[in-house]
Amino acid sequence: MPTGYTSDICYGEKGVSFQKFILTCARNFGATITMRDEPLDALIPEEFKPDDYNHERLIQAKANLTRALNMSDRQVLAASVKTYKDSCKSYLESLTKSRALRSRYETMLAQVRAWTPPSTDHYGLKDFMVEQLTMSIDHDCSTYPRRWPRQKSVTGYRKQIVKSAKWDIAYHSKGWAEEIDRAEKRTTWIKQLRESLRNLS
Structure with missing residues (x-):
């Protein structure tokens, strides 16, 4: 039975060249x-371009740093208040979702525990279901008391956004450099392969 890679050899009307197969x-x-x-007939490019995700994030991070350094105290305070309000809203939504999920898990767990398996061979299934539900409750519905969000001072919030922007710059600078290197290596790899195929002709 041919694979996707050998189907042209098996079903193709014309012979497949060694170069095409490679x-x-x-x-x-x-x-x-x-x-x-x-598709297997899609052309392999001569040159691979780096994915620009990290480059775009790097530009954004630099803009964020410039903005953070140039914000007035009033602008920083407004941003801090907005972040605090958003965090409070997210906290409450997360708590509500966690409680609802715990209720669904516990309802199912009660049904599983009340279930009498049809034979001793099925007790492993019951144990497995209990294990899955208790693991999910422990992982998804932590009872660890969560701290209510706190609003940062102007100085504290400015430090936070500057630190965050600098971290993003370092992270995406590294990611962009690695992506450029990967693209260059990919291009070299395919050029070497194509050159070796020319030598076969």
Whole structure:
């Protein structure tokens, strides 16, 4: 039975060249791994461009730092109040969701515990269901008391947003440099492969 990579050899009307077969199989390796889900006849590019996600985040982080450093105390206070209100709202929503989820889990757990399995061979199933539900309750419905959000002072909030922007700059600078390096290595890998195929001709 042919695989996706060998189907052209099996079903194709024309013979498949060795070079074409290599390029088809290359989609499952190295530089072209991101193309493995694309149609097998999609062209492999001559050059791979870096994904610009980290570059865009880096530009945004630099803008955030500039904005944070240039905000007036009044603007920082307004941002701090908004963040505090958003945090309080999120806290209450999370608490409500957690309580509702706990109720659903516990309702099901009560039903499982009340269930009498049809045979001794089914007791493992019951134990498994109890285990799954108790693990989910422990993980998803923590009873650990959560701290109510606190509003930061102007100085504290400014430090927080500056620190956050600087962290983002460092993180996305590294990510962007790594992405450029990956794109260069992918391009080199495919160029080397194509050059080796030219030498086969």
